[in-house]
Amino acid sequence: MATKSLEILIDEFNRLPGIGRKSAVRLAFHVLEMSDQEVERFSKALKDVKETVKKCSICGNFSENDICDICRDEFRDKNIICVVEDSRDIIPLEKTKRYKGSYHVLNGKIDPLNGMTPDKLNLKSLLERVAKEDIKEVILALNPDLEGETTALYLTKLLKTFDVKVTKIASGIPMGGNIEFADVATISRALDGRQEI
Amino acid sequence: MATKSLEILIDEFNRLPGIGRKSAVRLAFHVLEMSDQEVERFSKALKDVKETVKKCSICGNFSENDICDICRDEFRDKNIICVVEDSRDIIPLEKTKRYKGSYHVLNGKIDPLNGMTPDKLNLKSLLERVAKEDIKEVILALNPDLEGETTALYLTKLLKTFDVKVTKIASGIPMGGNIEFADVATISRALDGRQEI
Numbered sequence: 432m433a434t435k436s437l438e439i440l441i442d443e444f445n446r447l448p449g450i451g452r453k454s455a456v457r458l459a460f461h462v463l464e465m466s467d468q469e470v471e472r473f474s475k476a477l478k479d480v481k482e483t484v485k486k487c488s489i490c491g492n493f494s495e496n497d498i499c500d501i502c503r504d505e506f507r508d509k510n511i512i513c514v515v516e517d518s519r520d521i522i523p524l525e526k527t528k529r530y531k532g533s534y535h536v537l538n539g540k541i542d543p544l545n546g547m548t549p550d551k552l553n554l555k556s557l558l559e560r561v562a563k564e565d566i567k568e569v570i571l572a573l574n575p576d577l578e579g580e581t582t583a584l585y586l587t588k589l590l591k592t593f594d595v596k597v598t599k600i601a602s603g604i605p606m607g608g609n610i611e612f613a614d615v616a617t618i619s620r621a622l623d624g625r626q627e628i
Numbered sequence: 629m630a631t632k633s634l635e636i637l638i639d640e641f642n643r644l645p646g647i648g649r650k651s652a653v654r655l656a657f658h659v660l661e662m663s664d665q666e667v668e669r670f671s672k673a674l675k676d677v678k679e680t681v682k683k684c685s686i687c688g689n690f691s692e693n694d695i696c697d698i699c700r701d702e703f704r705d706k707n708i709i710c711v712v713e714d715s716r717d718i719i720p721l722e723k724t725k726r727y728k729g730s731y732h733v734l735n736g737k738i739d740p741l742n743g744m745t746p747d748k749l750n751l752k753s754l755l756e757r758v759a760k761e762d763i764k765e766v767i768l769a770l771n772p773d774l775e776g777e778t779t780a781l782y783l784t785k786l787l788k789t790f791d792v793k794v795t796k797i798a799s800g801i802p803m804g805g806n807i808e809f810a811d812v813a814t815i816s817r818a819l820d821g822r823q824e825i
Contacts, residue, residue: 436676436680436681440677443674448655473674477659477674479636480660481662483633484631495632495633522653
């Protein structure tokens with residue numbers, strides 16, 4: 432018995448990933464309780480993001496300019512490229528403050544069953560960067576799942592034709608994790624990746 | 629390293645109830661992948677709901693008109709009022725299709741520790757309805773928690789001064805629920821509310 436415009440808003444929230452019908456109802460009712468200014472600000476933020484955010488012409492990361500802040504940053508090492516599946520993955524990597532190179536966003540991973548073939552990835556520009564610029568190392572920071580591993584293998588093969596070091600971030604027991612409850616694949620990886628101390 | 633407008637949108641999502649930082653990031657990135665039309669539609673739905681939805685001058689339910697659809701419906705029994713804490717509660721009650729009376733939305737429950745005193749509830753208009761109209765029964769459909777029970781007691785005391793039947797919806801083991809795992813309070817309620825079959 433919600434009103435029509437409320438029904439529409441509930442549907443809009445329901446369309447978002449991970450928002451079920453019940454959450455959508457809760458969110459829509461919350462909007463009713465927000466002040467006019469708050470709703471206006473939210474509504475504007477949605478439109479602004481679509482209008483201002485485009486993709487960096489170098490790395491494919493989201494950016495408000497033609498070239499993203501990281502690619503423009505003079506203090507970042509342009510000789511290293513960290514390859515990620517998604518722009519989202521850059522946020523946690525940047526949070527570590529350990530990585531000072533540049534990025535390249537693939538916009539997906541090889542997953543033929545879901546129609547993601549290599550030609551749909553932002554690959555051509557990566558190979559161009561490696562071919563034209565003085566790239567010393569390409570770090571593959573792909574998720575350690577079946578599709579991520581496949582993509583890593585595929586990329587390694589392509590990149591090996593250039594004079595560039597290709598590395599992969601380590602996979603193993605997460606910090607604070609428990610060996611007792613880790614799965615076999617993770618423990619195997621942790622063993623394979625063991626390092627001398 | 630999200631762009632500024634993206635950061636703003638993440639914050640907006642993060643402000644919504646039940647949406648943590650991680651979900652907010654996921655939702656904001658999803659918006660980036662939505663089409664312009666979709667974002668425009670979502671943005672509009674937010675503003676529309678604030679502009680068009682007001683409160684019914686009779687029952688306090690959300691409505692696009694001065695008087696809500698339920699209060700305007702000639703086929704609904706205006707002699708029975710079902711009192712709910714929140715407009716949201718009307719949706720599941722209506723879904724049952726068992727109730728054909730009218731509603732009254734309190735907009736909260738008595739919870740002095742959180743500043744909710746009886747004078748902040750939509751109570752005066754309820755008493756006026758009972759005093760002026762030919763109300764036969766007031767059904768209290770409040771949540772069976774401490775504040776809901778307190779509110780029910782308070783309302784019962786006020787309503788008893790009028791010639792009106794005051795009832796309360798049953799509390800007990802939910803359908804499909806399990807007595808083995810039900811808490812003591814629920815089982816006690818179920819026992820108290822037992823009915824002859």
